[in-house]
Amino acid sequence: MARAVTQQRKAVNTAIAWIIGLLIFFPIFWTILTSFKTEAQAIADPPLWFSFDWTLDNYVTVQERSNYFRHFWNSVVISVGSTVIGLIIAIPAAWSMAFVPGKQTRNVLMWMLSTKMLPPVGVLVPIYLIFRNVGLLDTKLGLIIVLTLINLPIIVWMLYTYFREIPNDILEAARMDGAGLWDEIVYVLTPMAVPGIASTLLLNIILAWNEAFWTLNLTAANAAPLTAFIASYSSPEGLFYAKLSAASTMAIAPILIMGWFSQKQLVRGLTFGAVK
Amino acid sequence: MTKTMRALLGATALSAVAFSASAQDNVTLTIATVNNGDMIRMQGLTDDFTSEHPNISLEWVTLEENVLRQRVTQDIATGGGQFDVMTIGNYEVPIWAKQDWLTPLENMPEGYDADDILPAIAGGLSVDGTLYAAPFYGESAMVMYRTDLAEKAGVEIPDQPTWTDIRNAAEAMTDKDNEVYGICLRGKAGWGENMAFLTAMANSYGARWFDMDWKAQFDSEEWKAALTDYLDMMDKYGPPGASSNGFNENLSLFQQGKCGMWIDATVAASFVTDEDDSTVADSVGFAQFPNKEGVDNHGNWLWSWNLAIPASTDAPEAAKEFVAWATSKGYTELVASEEGWAAAPPGTRTSLYENEKYQEAAPFAEMTLNSINAVDTNAPSVQEIPYTGAQFVAIPEFQGIGTAVGQQFSAALAGQVDAETALSNAQRSTQREIDRAGYGD
Numbered sequence: 211m212a213r214a215v216t217q218q219r220k221a222v223n224t225a226i227a228w229i230i231g232l233l234i235f236f237p238i239f240w241t242i243l244t245s246f247k248t249e250a251q252a253i254a255d256p257p258l259w260f261s262f263d264w265t266l267d268n269y270v271t272v273q274e275r276s277n278y279f280r281h282f283w284n285s286v287v288i289s290v291g292s293t294v295i296g297l298i299i300a301i302p303a304a305w306s307m308a309f310v311p312g313k314q315t316r317n318v319l320m321w322m323l324s325t326k327m328l329p330p331v332g333v334l335v336p337i338y339l340i341f342r343n344v345g346l347l348d349t350k351l352g353l354i355i356v357l358t359l360i361n362l363p364i365i366v367w368m369l370y371t372y373f374r375e376i377p378n379d380i381l382e383a384a385r386m387d388g389a390g391l392w393d394e395i396v397y398v399l400t401p402m403a404v405p406g407i408a409s410t411l412l413l414n415i416i417l418a419w420n421e422a423f424w425t426l427n428l429t430a431a432n433a434a435p436l437t438a439f440i441a442s443y444s445s446p447e448g449l450f451y452a453k454l455s456a457a458s459t460m461a462i463a464p465i466l467i468m469g470w471f472s473q474k475q476l477v478r479g480l481t482f483g484a485v486k
Numbered sequence: 487m488t489k490t491m492r493a494l495l496g497a498t499a500l501s502a503v504a505f506s507a508s509a510q511d512n513v514t515l516t517i518a519t520v521n522n523g524d525m526i527r528m529q530g531l532t533d534d535f536t537s538e539h540p541n542i543s544l545e546w547v548t549l550e551e552n553v554l555r556q557r558v559t560q561d562i563a564t565g566g567g568q569f570d571v572m573t574i575g576n577y578e579v580p581i582w583a584k585q586d587w588l589t590p591l592e593n594m595p596e597g598y599d600a601d602d603i604l605p606a607i608a609g610g611l612s613v614d615g616t617l618y619a620a621p622f623y624g625e626s627a628m629v630m631y632r633t634d635l636a637e638k639a640g641v642e643i644p645d646q647p648t649w650t651d652i653r654n655a656a657e658a659m660t661d662k663d664n665e666v667y668g669i670c671l672r673g674k675a676g677w678g679e680n681m682a683f684l685t686a687m688a689n690s691y692g693a694r695w696f697d698m699d700w701k702a703q704f705d706s707e708e709w710k711a712a713l714t715d716y717l718d719m720m721d722k723y724g725p726p727g728a729s730s731n732g733f734n735e736n737l738s739l740f741q742q743g744k745c746g747m748w749i750d751a752t753v754a755a756s757f758v759t760d761e762d763d764s765t766v767a768d769s770v771g772f773a774q775f776p777n778k779e780g781v782d783n784h785g786n787w788l789w790s791w792n793l794a795i796p797a798s799t800d801a802p803e804a805a806k807e808f809v810a811w812a813t814s815k816g817y818t819e820l821v822a823s824e825e826g827w828a829a830a831p832p833g834t835r836t837s838l839y840e841n842e843k844y845q846e847a848a849p850f851a852e853m854t855l856n857s858i859n860a861v862d863t864n865a866p867s868v869q870e871i872p873y874t875g876a877q878f879v880a881i882p883e884f885q886g887i888g889t890a891v892g893q894q895f896s897a898a899l900a901g902q903v904d905a906e907t908a909l910s911n912a913q914r915s916t917q918r919e920i921d922r923a924g925y926g927d
Contacts, residue, residue, distance in 0.1 A: 248762075248763075249763055250741070250762065250763045250764075250765075253738040253741070253742070254742070255738075255742055255744075275526065275529070275530075334560070335560070335564065338560060338564055338566065339564055342564060342565070342566050342567070347566060347568055348568055426549075426553060426557070427556075427557065427560065430516050430518070430545075430547050430568040430569065431516050431545035431546070431547050432545075434547070438547075438549075441549055441550055441553055442521055442547075442548035442549055442550075443521060444521065444550035444553075445520075445521040445522055445550060445551070445734075446550065446551045446552070446678075446732065446733055446734065447522050447551075447733050447734070447751065447753060447754075448522055448523055448734070448737075448757060449734065449737065449738070449757070449763060450521070450734075
């Protein structure tokens, strides 16, 4: 009886998980489907599911109108660059807070998190003026700096959480074996925290890839990533849904593929604390 | 100094001069523009410009209207200098020109023929007689209606209808059982969304935003009549969920045959008569923006997308060359030769409307011209006013004020507040903002 209940509950949970998963995926599915319609089919009422003349015209138009690969390359450089620099800064910071906490560690952590509570538009003009004066407007370096600073609190917090799960005894044993600080972080701590570091890295690449406030406001023609590429296909006058869907599909495809292949690592890292 | 040393120094100096000359000659213009059909078409035709100006290369930054407005405003206000040419509306031009943010378009290249620009359009882009932006395309507003539905319902829509004509036609054409709604109008909140339409409608009712002492006028009988009629018409003959409908939503409804009439920007005419996208392309008629009986005002809706040169550019001459090319009669002919006369950017030049080939290709040409010519941006209301504008008030604060009022009217359309409350809230918020800005002092 108990087994039957368990089976039933498992089936219900699975069904709920599938429904939630499909609901979350539906907008992406609809975007991809719309990208193969004509503009007239994209606005048809009732909506067309699969019975329409599939076309690649929108992809051709987008490719002709925009330099997709330049935007793509900018996105790669900006998201990977900001994440790697963020990790280089955050790993020692998180180590010190996790293993050598001081009286103010918690306050420092909260202060770092509080910087995320300010609406970005509140500091847009000062940052724009600073960037103008130092010549960083519309440069990949400028965006790497901004996105590193924006995501740093999240990176530090995630790594801090993972590092806290690692028993201090292991690090002490390494010290007794003569490991210095560098060896301790590089050869002992980092390998043990690889799932956590990997998931932090992946999550931050996704966050930086999708960031659409600073990337739109601080770029023009040279450093504009895929977010600017998508923004160029929206219009308040005229039909644009099919072309916008094609542009969006092209913009999210790389990160979707990356997420798909690294999902095990991502899930393992995100549930690191829970299963330990 | 040895001969060799002299020769070396001489060669270095010559190289430096040659390098700096070449750097001056080769210019890259960064152009911020809006995503619409005419602008995208221009991007595809720029080989014509670059082949004539091999030293000038073009970089495009194409953005959605609201994002573009925010980006270029931020850049020009801070002197960022990221753009050499900006696409801006006729709302921004006089405000920015007065701030000395724009380069005056004097001494345009020979043959530009600035006198050919439609007077109503040129007036909205000039300050003290000087042109500060060149119009790329212009639009007013008009009635687009289904000739087949009108015939079936036994109503006739005159070329210059009154609001009573419109209401009667909407009633006759409405067939809610078959999802046909007599009238589709903007309801989505925003200074450029529902407030563009409602300001024009209020103008045609004889209303004004402010009196000569900058006192808000939402407590006037004219505003009350305009808003009440709008809400009543939309409630009885409009589509469901109209408070979320802007230009694109109504375009979509009209193209699918669900609207008997749609009153909106004249640029929509080319979309609803496009046989590829519109199911009703062959049965669309046009009429002028309505007026209230006894009020000689057809809304005064005027919008143009214009190319302007920010004062912060370091290549003003090259930018002027480009602006002159893109807004010239020659460019119109280039579009016509490549894509047909119907694709020519409308609403800017008198010569286009005198062209028989264009009149033949664009059945809406005459009504568009009549609508634009009926506009007076210096007197959008029949009453005395302290501002200029059209379906907007040309002051920097209008974006915020207009959107706040638009939210009230959109809420009224959604049935969340009644007309009186919406008007009273609009009156209070507008007066507060205008007092804060010091207009009445």
